[in-house]
Amino acid sequence: AQSVTQLDSHVSVSEGTPVLLRCNYSSSYSPSLFWYVQHPNKGLQLLLKYTSAATLVKGINGFEAEFKKSETSFHLTKPSAHMSDAAEYFCVVIPLGGGGNKLTFGTGTQLKVEL
Amino acid sequence: NAGVTQTPKFQVLKTGQSMTLQCAQDMNHNSMYWYRQDPGMGLRLIYYSASEGTTDKGEVPNGYNVSRLNKREFSLRLESAAPSQTSVYFCASSEGEGTGNQPQHFGDGTRLSIL
Numbered sequence: 001a002q003s004v005t006q007l008d009s010h011v012s013v014s015e016g017t018p019v020l021l022r023c024n025y026s027s028s029y030s031p032s033l034f035w036y037v038q039h040p041n042k043g044l045q046l047l048l049k050y051t052s053a054a055t056l057v058k059g060i061n062g063f064e065a066e067f068k069k070s071e072t073s074f075h076l077t078k079p080s081a082h083m084s085d086a087a088e089y090f091c092v093v094i095p096l097g098g099g100g101n102k103l104t105f106g107t108g109t110q111l112k113v114e115l
Numbered sequence: 116n117a118g119v120t121q122t123p124k125f126q127v128l129k130t131g132q133s134m135t136l137q138c139a140q141d142m143n144h145n146s147m148y149w150y151r152q153d154p155g156m157g158l159r160l161i162y163y164s165a166s167e168g169t170t171d172k173g174e175v176p177n178g179y180n181v182s183r184l185n186k187r188e189f190s191l192r193l194e195s196a197a198p199s200q201t202s203v204y205f206c207a208s209s210e211g212e213g214t215g216n217q218p219q220h221f222g223d224g225t226r227l228s229i230l
Contacts, residue, residue: 009155034218043119043205043221044158090157103219105157 002027006106019078023091033074034092086113121222128196136191138206146209147189151202196229
């Protein structure tokens with residue numbers, strides 16, 4: 001079985017300051033991990049993915065995430081927030097070998113970016 | 116690049132009515148999925164199709180049926196709509212047949228209200 005916990009339901013930052021969105025996971029298998037972003041009234045867009053290669057993963061729009069097995073974490077970061085980053089972010093886990101249907105979503109973190 | 120296209124974008128139904136949500140992808144993906152998104156609950160898998168000609172239940176299949184019409188199209192049917200099915204519905208597709216490490220590509224969603 002697998003689960004995902006996004007530790008903050010809402011995060012508020014000022015434009016130009018760093019972003020940290022936290023995600024912890026549990027999985028019976030070695031996991032694949034993804035971060036998706038959802039802008040209002042839109043579908044989910046893939047930001048980045050970890051699939052057992054490099055532990056520091058770079059994604060689109062300046063986002064990156066670090067897989068830490070010892071901490072079972074996959075936190076999303078960005079050095080400098082932009083107004084266009086305001087959206088909802090989802091952490092997703094898939095256990096490798098567990099089948100594509102066993103995709104588990106976190107409950108989401110709403111990011112607010114203020115001037 | 117159309118990607119994943121869902122129709123309709125919005126729909127209001129009365130309790131007991133039926134309707135079919137349509138989904139088509141033009142990326143030649145083998146696997147397709149239907150999710151529902153409710154506030155504070157992330158996305159939950161309703162049904163998926165690992166390949167043309169196969170469908171399987173996800174986490175919340177009750178009250179729904181699906182048809183994988185061909186490789187491109189995967190429809191979701193509500194036979195007798197209930198207010199509890201008020202939600203935003205997302206269709207997604209991915210390469211491979213349930214390998215678990217391919218990201219999913221999402222449509223923009225269908226916003227369904229049942230009165």
